[in-house]
Amino acid sequence: MKNLFQPDATEEIKQRIQNLRPNSDRLWGKMEVAQMLAHCCVTMEVALGEKNPPRMLIGRILGPLLKPVFTNEKPLKKNTPTHKSFLVIDQRNFEKEKFRLIELIDRFSNGGPERVTSHPHTFFGKLTPIEWSTGMYKHLDHHLSQFGA
16 A cells, blocks of 8 residues: 555655646535645644644544554545544635645655654544555545546
């Protein structure tokens, strides 16, 4: 499975981000492209330990059973639910969010396993650095696919 510790996978993701445009149309979901980039920034900040949202009750119950969804080879399903703390509903600056996301991806991938948070995922709970890296690749791939990138 691809992950953000693999230079080729990281470059692929960053190139796909570069292919986005401020007017890129979504294929599903509600977010506009700049909102999606901001949403992905928040999730990268969590993976880096810069934000530490609390565990969700439903995640404490179902998270361990569903963790493979975040770490296996299968792409995430369209319209996968998002916790309200990760929703971006206000207008965002496309170029600013694009630059910020690429910078966060670089910090994550260049930092390696030592840079990954030890804080539990809000839904899936405790993750290893490789599980975080795989899950973040899958999350970015999911949202880039949402916008045809």
